[in-house]
Amino acid sequence: MLILGEEVSTLKVVDSSLRLIVIPLSIASLWLTLTNHQENEIYGRLEFSNLKGLKFLVSITAISGGYALIAFVSSWVKRLMNKAWIFFVCDQVVAYLMVACVGSLGEILYLAYNGNQKVTWSEACSSYGKFCGRLNLILVVHFIALICFFVLSLISAFRVFTRFDPPLSSKEVEVETT
Template identity: 55%
Template sequence: MPTSKIQLRFIDLSLRLCVLPLSVGSIWLTVTNKQDSSIYGRLEFSNLNGLKYMVCINAISACYSLVAIVSFWLRCLCLLTKAWFFLCSDQVLTYLMVTSTAAVMEILYLVYNGDTNVSWSEACSTLGRFCNRVKVALILHTIALFCFFALSLISAYRVFSKFDPPNVTSKDVDRKELEDGS
């Protein structure tokens, strides 16, 4: 195997290994995050759909990363089929992580700034510990998102580098120019 393919495989495996603790850490911080307030009552992650969505996506990404790591050592799939599977899966996971990041960022924006149009006041002055833990969970989730973004690029490179570029002859170019000119 050429050196560049070995390095690419090492980077791929390293990124997938990084996703595991990042996702699990984000899940743990979010699920164990609770705070009581005399103004707002008890606030838990299960009260906010965006946080539940992020936990779900983190769980999916951690499980997928584990399956992908194990599949590196298994030769049960054709290499091209495996490359296409990883390309599609990495893309889907990246998009899901973008949407869950956006959902949690909206929650954080609202709890920090409020929304006067719907009479919501900012809550982080009262629920500071809750807000800080959500921020840390979001940071871990965002780092995992960047890992998946890089994995998507690596997967795309792996798939499309297996194909030769199309051959264009001068006859094809001349014929195309004649068709466009008429």
């Protein structure tokens, strides 16, 4: 593929496309989370700020979306592309943070649907159905973004580790020492 007189690999196109996909997914996840609230006459108002796990999700989603934008722009700057290890480390960190967010959101959803009888928490989704429905949607959107970052972390790992020679086997070491 030729763009502006420069050959662009398929891997770079996939990388850039995934980073572009993450940006609207992050925006959608942020919007859904920040606007998720529901009133109940008996129990009061429930919104994202009532749950620390959702505050964590908002923070990490904003970081991942911002990083995806910065990484997309900087991946097309030739000098920065030579620093593949920076992308590798950042992609790994963001992917792991997003895994933590999915776990946190999964726990919130589990407790919202099932409660915890040992600590006398009842389920909340019968009273806050709209809120729980949007949490399910947020989980799906965030999970798709996580899959994108998982693939991005594989691509960046491939880019970093193909720059090095494979380690020597024990037979090759013996030959070199003699």
